[in-house]
Amino acid sequence: MSITTERIVYRYDRESPAEEAVLKGVSAEIKEGLITAIMGKTGCGKSTLIQVMAGLLDAESGRVMVDGEDICDRGFDRTALRAKLGVVFQYPEKQLFETTVAKDVGFGLKHLDMTDEEKRANIRWALEIMGFDPDEVGGKSPLGLSGGEKRRLAIAGVLAIRPKYLILDEPVAGLDPFGREKFIHLLKKLKKDGTGIAIVSHNADMVAECADRVIIMSDGEITMTGDTKDVFRDMESVAQAGVDVSAARRIAHALRTRGIGVSPDTIRYDDLISEIVRVSERGGK
Amino acid sequence: MSGVSLDVKKGELVALLGRNGSGKSTLIRHFNALLSLQEGELIVGGIDASGKKNIWDLRRLSGMVFQNPDNQFVAPVVFDDVAFGLENYLVPREEIPTRVEKALDAVGMKGFENRAPHTLSGGQKQRVALAGVLAVEPDIVIFDEATSMLDPRGRSEVLSIIRQLHESGKTIIMITHYIEECVSADRVILMDSGKVVCSGAPENVLTDRERLKSAGMMPPMPVRVYYDLLERGVQLDRCPLTEEELTELLCR
Numbered sequence: 001m002s003i004t005t006e007r008i009v010y011r012y013d014r015e016s017p018a019e020e021a022v023l024k025g026v027s028a029e030i031k032e033g034l035i036t037a038i039m040g041k042t043g044c045g046k047s048t049l050i051q052v053m054a055g056l057l058d059a060e061s062g063r064v065m066v067d068g069e070d071i072c073d074r075g076f077d078r079t080a081l082r083a084k085l086g087v088v089f090q091y092p093e094k095q096l097f098e099t100t101v102a103k104d105v106g107f108g109l110k111h112l113d114m115t116d117e118e119k120r121a122n123i124r125w126a127l128e129i130m131g132f133d134p135d136e137v138g139g140k141s142p143l144g145l146s147g148g149e150k151r152r153l154a155i156a157g158v159l160a161i162r163p164k165y166l167i168l169d170e171p172v173a174g175l176d177p178f179g180r181e182k183f184i185h186l187l188k189k190l191k192k193d194g195t196g197i198a199i200v201s202h203n204a205d206m207v208a209e210c211a212d213r214v215i216i217m218s219d220g221e222i223t224m225t226g227d228t229k230d231v232f233r234d235m236e237s238v239a240q241a242g243v244d245v246s247a248a249r250r251i252a253h254a255l256r257t258r259g260i261g262v263s264p265d266t267i268r269y270d271d272l273i274s275e276i277v278r279v280s281e282r283g284g285k
Numbered sequence: 286m287s288g289v290s291l292d293v294k295k296g297e298l299v300a301l302l303g304r305n306g307s308g309k310s311t312l313i314r315h316f317n318a319l320l321s322l323q324e325g326e327l328i329v330g331g332i333d334a335s336g337k338k339n340i341w342d343l344r345r346l347s348g349m350v351f352q353n354p355d356n357q358f359v360a361p362v363v364f365d366d367v368a369f370g371l372e373n374y375l376v377p378r379e380e381i382p383t384r385v386e387k388a389l390d391a392v393g394m395k396g397f398e399n400r401a402p403h404t405l406s407g408g409q410k411q412r413v414a415l416a417g418v419l420a421v422e423p424d425i426v427i428f429d430e431a432t433s434m435l436d437p438r439g440r441s442e443v444l445s446i447i448r449q450l451h452e453s454g455k456t457i458i459m460i461t462h463y464i465e466e467c468v469s470a471d472r473v474i475l476m477d478s479g480k481v482v483c484s485g486a487p488e489n490v491l492t493d494r495e496r497l498k499s500a501g502m503m504p505p506m507p508v509r510v511y512y513d514l515l516e517r518g519v520q521l522d523r524c525p526l527t528e529e530e531l532t533e534l535l536c537r
Contacts, residue, residue, distance in 0.1 A: 040436075041436040041437075041439075042407040042436045042439060043406055090353075090434070091353060146306030147310070148304070149305065151305075170434065173352075173433045173434050174305075174352060174430060174433050174434075174462065175305060176303075176304040176501060176502065177462065177464070177502060177503035178304065178501055178502075178503070179305055181503075202435070202436045205506075243436075243437065244437040247506045250528060251510075251528055251532060251535075254528070255532060258532070258536045260535065260536065269509070273513045276514060277514065277518070
């Protein structure tokens, strides 16, 4: 099961002098139970792609298949898509508007086919998984929370629908290091439960820690795609797309060019530590 | 805020560090009277920041660049956007073009005067936002996570301009969650729960693993590597702050 785009073309300002193709035939796949990172410099088309995937923008040509169904088909039920696919945009905290935390998290459930009890359980679950005590914050105003808390709250609002697919645009920008770490932990947990996750991010360290696969875009096209370590191994191509590799990969590379035999597959922090320990135990260099 | 005392010297580059909700943004919003002082004393460049009487002097003295570049545009083209602040400060009309040009030059955005902000990259947008601040010629420039939404190139563009501003004598206060960006600051101030936890040179504050941890922060990656290797029986000669230093030490 997956979200698959097939040769998606999308233009902004179609048929105007400012017309610009931002997606030039993009075929990508977000698989169930995996975390896929979409990377690329500002303006490469990442955010447009996820909006097309979520059925929020209609492509000029190409198809978007969600679990084998073409979401652009006339007969396709977009409401069902909303219950299946959650999107967290940049600055989700700006989308908080309800009078209480519990109401805000429950807003997306209003039109879903669920009993009140199920809704309440979902709200509790979403608040808890995002690190809140539902009894403590449920009745508070969302506007009184800190920036990081608002972010977590907004994400809880999307999780409350228990989406099968979750798409996040720059979810960790503005979170402190422990907030980022907790968030990575959460993504891994959701993935384990089978959620198909796509994250758009510039944060290569986060991508190295949690993404199974990476898609790199440049100028409206996919230039690289594959397992995270395979993509990050090719540092030159990654840099060409204006994307960073993780710090661990960078250091491993620097050590290798100095003749120290750490593995070129070292992309995560913990792997870097083990590699250095392994090499030093083998006798210095 | 619960009793914050600190002193930033003229020309200093200070990095303000702390977890979400620690009070960093609230603190700096007092410096140019975006938030008014409830209790205590605050003097910015010799100007009393309590009460409302000096608001405009304070705002002229310190400018701020925020996290989201898209929220900081008010005009349809770059030139007008940079000029906007000047009009508010009653800068004589004939002086405005020179001030705008100078500001755009300082951020490397000369030639973009007629561009619409939405056609710019993230880094370019932040540089234009900064030019709008610089046109007012503030002594103090405050960055509130100004790099956190940017791609790698955008980040390094903004960081290199921050360094240039510092060299030109401006006082810089920057909030960042990328602790690596604090390494080149003159001083790092660590905040938690609305208080200053400690303040000192990067090599002291950023290597103090326990204190950072108790304030909800993580040391820079090279520092973490140093301690984690130590625990696994690999001793480096000293604790590195940058990736380059780390590589150097590992190669010994």
